Structure formats: structure tokens, C-alpha cells
Amino acid sequence: MTTARVQAWGRLEAAEHAVHRLTERSAPLPAAARPGLPHGNGRSYGDVALNPGGTLWMTRGLDRFISFDAATGVLACEAGVLLDEIIRVALPQGWFLPVTPGTRFVTVGGAIANDVHGKNHHGQGSFGHHVLGLSLLRTDGERIDCGPGLRPAWFAATVGGLGLTGVILTAQLQLMPVRSEWMQGESQPFRSLAEFFALSAAAETRHDYVVSWLDCVHASGSGQDARGILFSASHATEGPPPPPPARARRVPLTPPVSLINGLSLRAFNQAYFHRHAARAGAQRQHLLPFFYPLDSLLEWNRIYGPRGFHQYQCALPRRDEQAATAELLKAIRASGQGSFLAVLKTFGEREGLGLLSFPLPGTTVALDFPDHGASTLALFDRLDAIVREAGGRLYPAKDGRQSRAMFEAGYPRHTDFLAFRDPGLSSAMSRRIFGH
Numbered sequence: 071m072t073t074a075r076v077q078a079w080g081r082l083e084a085a086e087h088a089v090h091r092l093t094e095r096s097a098p099l100p101a102a103a104r105p106g107l108p109h110g111n112g113r114s115y116g117d118v119a120l121n122p123g124g125t126l127w128m129t130r131g132l133d134r135f136i137s138f139d140a141a142t143g144v145l146a147c148e149a150g151v152l153l154d155e156i157i158r159v160a161l162p163q164g165w166f167l168p169v170t171p172g173t174r175f176v177t178v179g180g181a182i183a184n185d186v187h188g189k190n191h192h193g194q195g196s197f198g199h200h201v202l203g204l205s206l207l208r209t210d211g212e213r214i215d216c217g218p219g220l221r222p223a224w225f226a227a228t229v230g231g232l233g234l235t236g237v238i239l240t241a242q243l244q245l246m247p248v249r250s251e252w253m254q255g256e257s258q259p260f261r262s263l264a265e266f267f268a269l270s271a272a273a274e275t276r277h278d279y280v281v282s283w284l285d286c287v288h289a290s291g292s293g294q295d296a297r298g299i300l301f302s303a304s305h306a307t308e309g310p311p312p313p314p315p316a317r318a319r320r321v322p323l324t325p326p327v328s329l330i331n332g333l334s335l336r337a338f339n340q341a342y343f344h345r346h347a348a349r350a351g352a353q354r355q356h357l358l359p360f361f362y363p364l365d366s367l368l369e370w371n372r373i374y375g376p377r378g379f380h381q382y383q384c385a386l387p388r389r390d391e392q393a394a395t396a397e398l399l400k401a402i403r404a405s406g407q408g409s410f411l412a413v414l415k416t417f418g419e420r421e422g423l424g425l426l427s428f429p430l431p432g433t434t435v436a437l438d439f440p441d442h443g444a445s446t447l448a449l450f451d452r453l454d455a456i457v458r459e460a461g462g463r464l465y466p467a468k469d470g471r472q473s474r475a476m477f478e479a480g481y482p483r484h485t486d487f488l489a490f491r492d493p494g495l496s497s498a499m500s501r502r503i504f505g506h
């Protein structure tokens with residue numbers, strides 16, 4: 071055991087934790103004086119993977135592959151294996167992740183505990199839909215094997231269970247066959263939300279993956295309610311040999327102030343929109359830059375300076391998705407805050423399997439905000455009111471501040487979840503939204 075200051079991806083604060091590295095899946099959990107929490111690769115933005123003053127069980131040492139059947143695509147591995155490591159093994163054999171978030175540097179355990187989604191929610195649902203089974207270690211030493219057809223109530227609590235039902239030790243995943251490492255797709259500019267929704271619905275009938283970049287500053291005074299670029303693609307059936315792996319660059323230091331400000335943002339967004347609008351049309355791209363554009367710049371989260379940043383991500387039910395998205399954008403523009411990283415995408419009809427899964431049929435909006443203290447938090451309160459009024463919810467993987475009332479309104483099955491909580495586990499988020 072060591073003591074370390076651990077930060078989430080948003081780098082808002084670094085809190086002291088007792089830290090144990092787990093390496094043996096057959097071993098009991100190390101004794102902890104205070105409640106513990108499993109911690110994957112720390113890619114959650116807020117406080118879902120933090121347990122200040124308590125213990126973190128670091129799972130990256132649980133990094134073994136157990137089996138892989140190249141005929142069926144069924145993979146069994148320990149929960150600290152990164153999606154990146156799965157891709158390296160499976161892709162050359164014609165298999166890929168059926169669902170992947172926008173970074174491949176997350177663990178299997180972290181992907182299950184947040185029931186992460188990708189750009190193909192309309193076709194494939196979320197990560198939990200592709201988990202065939204998992205084994206869970208409770209702090210009292212009990213081991214629970216569960217899956218969609220085995221103790222399904224435990225499975226539903228653990229998929230999207232925010233690390234609070236036990237430590238996931240291993241998982242069995244169904245991978246997806248692909249015929250090449252290339253994506254065939256297109257990009258299309260849109261100049262209003264109505265156009266975005268129409269283009270997105272049409273793209274979902276043609277393509278496996280659909281996502282949009284949104285210019286969160288432009289529309290003020292222009293009469294438009296939004297503009298952006300819609301990217302859609304499917305796995306290509308053939309393509310040239312894979313390119314040599316690109317060398318990742320790293321942000322070398324944390325600048326003294328955020329590099330994202332109103333002026334740089336307006337200029338950058340303007341240039342980005344026009345560059346992509348001019349190049350709209352069919353495109354072929356290797357799958358790594360398509361799925362993981364941010365992974366080529368390691369530690370990009372340092373560009374927001376020493377104060378760090380927030381991501382605000384909500385899901386809005388279908389009924390009010392367009393009106394509520396317009397209201398959110400209006401409030402963001404009025405505040406003069408926001409950043410280049412703004413994403414708009416629709417979710418399909420498949421609800422998550424987890425009691426606390428985030429995706430719901432409708433639309434998700436995600437934006438990064440440099441931390442400006444009280445004014446940023448005041449903006450989030452205004453956004454919360456819009457999301458709540460629309461019957462939506464916030465994504466715990468990105469959150470570090472939503473109130474208990476906001477969480478309870480967004481996640482009506484939270485009371486069912488409590489029966490599965492492990493009393494030996496706690497997090498900063500669980501104390502904020504569950505009180506313990």
C-alpha cells in the first residue's frame with residue numbers, strides 16, 4: 071500500500087488516497103481501514119473513480135488475457151486489460167470492439183462500470199449489451215459470477231454500477247467481426263438543429279457510426295440555432311494494408327492558463343467548420359484515427375491549464391430532444407463559455423441493461439468547459455434545469471458535481487440499485503448522490 075494524490079481526467083483537484091495495486095485475481099482484496107473503490111485507468115472526468123481519504127484498488131495490474139476464440143470472437147480477460155490491448159490482439163485476427171468510447175485507453179472494468187457507449191448506439195446499444203458474463207469480488211470475500219442469463223439482477227446492478235457493487239475481476243466479451251481496418255464514410259455540414267436531426271436520422275440508415283462536432287459559439291446573432299459537421303462511417307469491406315502505427319505526441323507541460331478562451335475558440339471553430347464543410351463528401355480513414363482522434367495527443371487534458379476542466383454530458387429523451395438541445399446551446403452561448411470539444415449525437419432505442427446505465431432513446435450533448443469557478447458552476451445549474459425539465463439525465467462518467475436530486479430525477483431505478491451496493495465500497499460521487 072502507498073499513499074498518492076490521484077486526479078480524475080478533468081484535473082480539477084488531486085486528492086490523497088491509500089492506493090493498492092491488484093495483480094492476482096484469485097487473491098482476496100487487501101484489508102482497508104476505510105471503504106475502498108476499484109479504479110481503472112482514470113479516464114472518467116469527475117469524481118466517479120475517486121475516493122478521497124479512502125482506498126483505491128488499482129486494477130491495471132489485472133491485465134491478463136484468459137482466452138480468445140478467433141472463430142467466434144469470444145474473449146475472456148481480466149478487468150484491468152485496456153481496450154487498446156484488446157484491439158492489438160483481436161484486430162489482426164479480424165475482430166473489433168462492438169462498442170467503444172472515444173478513447174481506447176480505458177479498462178474493461180471501467181467500460182462495464184460506466185456502461186460506456188460509442189458512435190454506434192443506434193445499432194449496437196452500449197458496452198454492457200456485449201458482455202457475456204463477469205465475475206465480481208465483494209469486500210466480504212464473496213465471488214459472484216453473473217451475466218445476462220446468470221444471476222441477471224447482479225449483472226444489471228454491476229453494468230453501469232459505478233464500481234459500487236464489487237470489484238469486477240474478469241469479463242467475457244463478444245467481439246464483432248470486421249473485414250478490414252478501414253472505415254468508409256462521409257462528412258456533412260449542418261446549419262441548424264433541424265438539419266442535424268434530419269441528416270443524422272438518414273445517416274443512421276446508411277452507416278454503423280454517426281457523430282457530430284458542434285460549434286458551440288457560432289450561432290449568436292446569426293439567426294441559426296446551431297452549426298456543425300456530421301461524421302458517419304461504416305467498416306470498409308476491404309482496404310490497403312494497415313499504415314505503420316503513428317507516433318503519439320504528448321502535451322509537454324501544463325500551461326499556466328487555459329489555452330482555450332473565447333478568442334481562440336471562435337477562430338478555431340470557424341476554421342474547423344469551413345475546412346470540413348469544403349471537404350464534405352466520401353472519405354476513407356483507418357479506424358484508429360476515426361474512433362480515437364484524441365488518443366494521438368497524450369495528456370491533452372493539460373491544455374486547460376492548472377485549474378482543469380469539466381465535461382457536461384447529458385441525455386435528452388426523444389420527445390423534447392430538439393427543443394431542449396436548442397435551449398442548452400442558447401444558455402451556453404449566453405454564458406460565453408464552452409470549448410472546441412462539443413459533441414452531439416443521437417442514441418437509438420436500446421435502453422442500457424444496467425439499473426444506472428446512462429443512454430436512453432434520444433440525444434446526447436457533451437461539451438468541455440475550462441473551469442472558471444462559480445460562473446461555470448452557475449451555468450451548469452442552468453443547464454441542469456433544462457435537462458431535468460426535459461426528463462433527461464447526466465452521465466456519471468463525466469460528472470463531479472450533480473446534486474442528489476438531479477441524479478434521482480434522472481435515474482428512477484436508483485432505489486433498486488441500493489440492494490446490490492457493497493457496504494465496503496464508497497466514492498466521492500456515491501457520498502454526494504447516495505449520502506454514503
Ligand SMILES: Cc1cc2nc3c(=O)[nH]c(=O)nc-3n(C[C@H](O)[C@H](O)[C@H](O)COP(=O)(O)OP(=O)(O)OC[C@H]3O[C@@H](n4cnc5c(N)ncnc54)[C@H](O)[C@@H]3O)c2cc1C
Pocket residue numbers: 079107108109110111112113114115118119129149150170171172173175176177178179180181183184185186187188231232233234236237238239364467468
Ligand atoms: C478522451 C475521452 C473520450 C471518451 N469518450 C467516451 C465515449 O465516447 N463514451 C463513453 O461512454 N465514455 C467516454 N469516455 C469516458 C470513459 O469511457 C469512461 O469514463 C470509462 O469508464 C473510463 O474507464 P477507466 O478504465 O479509465 O475507469 P475509471 O475512470 O478509473 O473508473 C470508472 C468507474 O469504473 C469503476 N471501475 C473501474 N474498474 C473497475 C472494476 N474492475 N470493477 C468495478 N468497477 C470498476 C470505478 O470505480 C469508477 O466508478 C471518454 C473519456 C475520455 C478521456
